[in-house]
Amino acid sequence: MNFLWKPSTKLAEESKLNEFTKYIGKDFNYDFKKLWEWSVKNPQIFWSKFWDFSKIVGDKGNEVIRKDKIFNKTKFFPNSKINYSENLIKKRTKDIAINFLSEKGFEEKICWEDLYEKVCRFSAYLKKLNLKKGDRVAAYVPNKIESVICFLACAKNGLIWSSCSPDFGIQGVVDRFKQIEPKILITCDYYFYNGKKIDILEKVKEIKKNIPTIEKIIFFNYDLKNSTEAENFINFKEALQTELDEIFERFEFDYPLYILYSSGTTGKPKCITHGAGNVLIEHNKEFMLHCDIRDNEKIFYYTTTGWMMWNWLVGGLATGATIFLFDGAPVYPKIDVLLEYCQNKRINLFGVSAKYIDHLKNENYKNTNLDLSFIKIITSTGSPLAEESFRYVYQNIKEDVHLASIAGGTDLVGCLVLGNLFSKVHKGEIQGQSLGIEVDVFTDEGKSALHNEKGELVVKKPFPSMPIKFWGDKNGEKYHNAYFNRFKNIWHHGDFIEKTKNNGFIMRGRSDATLNPGGVRIGTAEIYQQVEDIDFITEGLVVGQDFNDDVRIILFVTTKKNQKLDEEKIKLIKSKIRKNCSPKHVPNIIIKVPEIPKTKSGKIVELAVKKIINGDKINNKEAISNPESLKYFENLPELKI
Numbered sequence: 001m002n003f004l005w006k007p008s009t010k011l012a013e014e015s016k017l018n019e020f021t022k023y024i025g026k027d028f029n030y031d032f033k034k035l036w037e038w039s040v041k042n043p044q045i046f047w048s049k050f051w052d053f054s055k056i057v058g059d060k061g062n063e064v065i066r067k068d069k070i071f072n073k074t075k076f077f078p079n080s081k082i083n084y085s086e087n088l089i090k091k092r093t094k095d096i097a098i099n100f101l102s103e104k105g106f107e108e109k110i111c112w113e114d115l116y117e118k119v120c121r122f123s124a125y126l127k128k129l130n131l132k133k134g135d136r137v138a139a140y141v142p143n144k145i146e147s148v149i150c151f152l153a154c155a156k157n158g159l160i161w162s163s164c165s166p167d168f169g170i171q172g173v174v175d176r177f178k179q180i181e182p183k184i185l186i187t188c189d190y191y192f193y194n195g196k197k198i199d200i201l202e203k204v205k206e207i208k209k210n211i212p213t214i215e216k217i218i219f220f221n222y223d224l225k226n227s228t229e230a231e232n233f234i235n236f237k238e239a240l241q242t243e244l245d246e247i248f249e250r251f252e253f254d255y256p257l258y259i260l261y262s263s264g265t266t267g268k269p270k271c272i273t274h275g276a277g278n279v280l281i282e283h284n285k286e287f288m289l290h291c292d293i294r295d296n297e298k299i300f301y302y303t304t305t306g307w308m309m310w311n312w313l314v315g316g317l318a319t320g321a322t323i324f325l326f327d328g329a330p331v332y333p334k335i336d337v338l339l340e341y342c343q344n345k346r347i348n349l350f351g352v353s354a355k356y357i358d359h360l361k362n363e364n365y366k367n368t369n370l371d372l373s374f375i376k377i378i379t380s381t382g383s384p385l386a387e388e389s390f391r392y393v394y395q396n397i398k399e400d401v402h403l404a405s406i407a408g409g410t411d412l413v414g415c416l417v418l419g420n421l422f423s424k425v426h427k428g429e430i431q432g433q434s435l436g437i438e439v440d441v442f443t444d445e446g447k448s449a450l451h452n453e454k455g456e457l458v459v460k461k462p463f464p465s466m467p468i469k470f471w472g473d474k475n476g477e478k479y480h481n482a483y484f485n486r487f488k489n490i491w492h493h494g495d496f497i498e499k500t501k502n503n504g505f506i507m508r509g510r511s512d513a514t515l516n517p518g519g520v521r522i523g524t525a526e527i528y529q530q531v532e533d534i535d536f537i538t539e540g541l542v543v544g545q546d547f548n549d550d551v552r553i554i555l556f557v558t559t560k561k562n563q564k565l566d567e568e569k570i571k572l573i574k575s576k577i578r579k580n581c582s583p584k585h586v587p588n589i590i591i592k593v594p595e596i597p598k599t600k601s602g603k604i605v606e607l608a609v610k611k612i613i614n615g616d617k618i619n620n621k622e623a624i625s626n627p628e629s630l631k632y633f634e635n636l637p638e639l640k641i
Contacts, residue, residue: 003424003502004394005403015421016288024049032422032432033503040438040461047076047281047436047464054284054318057090058082058250058277065462071489072479074462077277081250084257084276085123085156088317089116095296096322098145101341103328104192106223110145115152117244122153122236124245129216131183133158134256138182138214140164140173140204141305142191143327146220146236148314150186151258155276158251162259162271165306166191166200167600172622173203174210176261179271180471181213186236188220189228194329201230253277254468260308260410263599264623270478271471274413282414282465283315289435290418291349291377291404295320301351301379302330302338307601308410309351309381321348330356335363339370339397346374353382354389354405355602361392362538362560377402377419382602384507384525387428388533405430407495407507411483412465416457416493417505428529429504437463441499446487454498454508454523459491466491496523513606515544516551520584524606527555527585530577536563537573539596542587543610545639554613554639555587558596565592589638595629609633 012018012030021028021035024045028034039046044064051060061079068074091097091112098115100108110118131137137154141147141163154161162180164173166188177185187204190197201219208214220236221227229235254275261269287293299316300323303309316323324345330338330352342350357380378393378401385405393403404419407430416439423431433439438460441449449455470478486492496508508514508523515522524542531540538558544551555573559565570590578586597605600623608618612633621627 003426004390005401006424007402007421012421015292016294017290017292017421020050020053020289023053030422032420035422036433036435039435043436043461050285050289050436051077051281054281054288056082056280056284057087067462069489071462071484071491072466075254076281076464077253080253080277082253082277082280083156083248083250084280085119085152086248086250087280088152088314089119091320092116097317098148098323098325099345100143100145100325100327102192102223103195103326103332103337104223108145115149118149118240119152119156120244120246121240121242122149123156125239125242126153126157126159126184127245128242129184131157131159133251134160135184136160136162136180136182136259137184137186138162138164138177138180139186139305140166140168140200140207141186141188142166142222143303143305143310143325144188144220144222145325146188147186147305148325150218151314155257156248158249158255160256160259160273163305163310165304165600166198166203167193167304167625168306169622170203170206170210172264173207175264175620175622176269176271177207178211179268180259182211183213183215185211185214185217186219187217188222189230190222192222192328194332201228201233251276256468258311259471260311260413262410263603264620268620269623270482272410272467273469273471274465275468278464278466278468279311279315279413280318282412283312284318285435286312286414286418287316287319287321290415290420291379292402292421293319293321293349297321297348298324298345298374299349299351300324300326300342300345300347301349302326302353302356303351304600308413309601311413313351331359335360335365336367336370339367339372342372342375343370348374349377349379350375351379351381353602354380354385355382355598357385357389357393358532358539360397361389362532366396367398372398372401375401377404379404379406379419381406383604384509384528385428386525386529386532388529390425390427405507407505408434409493411467411493412463414465416459423504424502426500426502426504429500429502429506431504441497441505442487442490446490449499451499451501454496454521456486456511457493457495457497458487459493496521510606513543513610515542515553517544517553517584518550522553522585526581527553527577527587530580531555531557531573534573534576536560536569539604541593541596541604541606541609543606543613545610545613552588553586555590556593556596556609556633557590558594559592565590591636591638593629593632595626595632597624597626597629599623600625613639
């Protein structure tokens with residue numbers, strides 16, 4: 001058996017994916033590749049039919065795609081009118097819409113009826129503050145129900161939302177929010193992480209000093225039972241005393257909804273602006289057709305408000321599903337706190353970063369007593385999920401589950417490659433392309449790569465969830481340079497990837513982090529896959545160092561229980577990489593470090609380390625969650641030889 005899991009005939013038959021194929025009057029015999037090929041050959045039919053299938057509330061208009069010779073100038077549903085919030089809070093029942101759990105153990109919940117009322121009250125309050133369509137509202141908030149209410153109220157009024165999680169330092173927040181000139185800042189009094197109570201309000205005072213456009217600050221309490229007061233700030237509870245405003249004005253399909261930020265590890269973060277309809281239809285598609293989510297089901301993604309997966313999770317409300325929030329450290333107060341949450345709440349979709357799964361594996365965690373029978377899909381993103389981590393999930397977490405590695409990013413607040421219930425799950429592979437998006441892998445010459453040939457992840461035709469613009473990028477130059485510099489009028493996503501014979505994909509790392517020893521391109525993920533499967537290693541980071549007119553591979557590792565990295569261990573690492581990859585993949589130098597630097601969303605920071613060891617300056621450390629770890633990489637004697 002060369003696969004790890006396959007959907008049963010019953011599962012495929014009863015899936016939303018199969019329901020949709022019947023809806024469009026086709027029979028692809030559960031062949032996902034054929035369905036995907038049909039969807040990209042017939043984009044107008046696909047997107048129009050899916051609008052109807054997912055019951056989008058709004059005026060669809062009479063035009064599906066208005067083509068333009070410039071890729072990103074193509075418009076989807078150019079005559080349509082929608083209100084994003086109207087689509088997310090269309091239910092008015094006493095069923096739970098959002099459930100919140102803090103690492104401190106306390107829970108809060110809100111039903112659909114109350115969610116609707118609070119969104120309408122807060123949106124009325126924002127109008128009283130004289131905020132007009134297109135004004136920006138910034139949020140420096142933990143992952144709480146109030147954060148979702150504030151966002152939906154902004155979207156209802158045509159205000160543009162942008163959020164950062166409170167683990168961002170003052171400079172990181174200013175670097176982001178100052179660019180978009182917000183009028184209002186929404187925040188909270190404190191939050192918890194890893195058992196520590198961390199104050200937010202003191203940082204907020206500094207942020208306000210640095211962003212002169214902020215006129216007012218609204219704050220909510222993390223815990224109403226242990227609330228704090230804040231002078232000169234508006235209390236969220238008082239704002240909710242405003243009368244209901246039940247008017248849902250409908251805006252253009254690509255009306256700006258929110259601004260997200262690139263990681264900013266190599267310069268000022270880019271302000272990536274997304275359209276409301278663009279996001280709505282893409283998220284509906286991913287939840288319904290790729291994740292098989294339906295009305296009244298339960299979605300939990302472990303995320304913060306500073307990662308695009310928060311925006312994605314909130315989008316799940318449009319399906320009628322309940323969303324579950326968790327605020328705190330993912331393994332505090334115990335290693336399986338998230339899995340226990342899944343058990344207790346009977347979660348159907350459990351989403352995490354690949355690093356979380358790797359951590360459980362490294363700690364040899366085995367689920368022996370939790371009932372996870374309600375989880376039907378586990379999604380993993382943030383970085384490539386290694387082959388061994390695929391096996392680990394099936395052997396130690398849940399035997400019968402749809403494990404979907406998914407990849408896309410902040411650039412499209414969604415996925416280009418992800419799972420589906422027509423295909424098998426193979427170790428280390430993402431199952432297939434996103435429906436309606438013409439994904440391909442290109443060689444350096446701009447030709448479609450063959451199976452098992454590595455290349456660049458591209459999109460060959462316009463798609464709805466392209467960002468509408470970069471904020472402040474008046475002539476579109478930054479936007480063009482980000483996606484269209486490499487191949488003419490083809491979206492270049494910046495991932496080094498490989499197509500497999502199973503119609504799947506293997507992520508090989510970021511294109512800008514690929515290694516080029518002797519001119520051969522090597523994806524960093526290929527090395528991580530070997531290294532992180534070695535029992536004494538917890539994590540690795542690999543970069544290229546300019547040396548003697550070539551590039552040499554430098555591997556940094558952290559070890560379990562701080563074990564010494566002796567010659568024997570180094571020999572074992574090199575031998576495993578040589579055997580399972582190639583002699584070209586073998587690092588020239590292997591160095592043990594105390595800590596691997598990462599972004600706030602848990603991604604390894606390869607480019608910053610590469611810059612440091614090559615003698616370049618790092619301008620922006622604010623995007624890194626543990627910036628002090630970078631000091632270790634400066635002036636390493638081993639790299640002078």
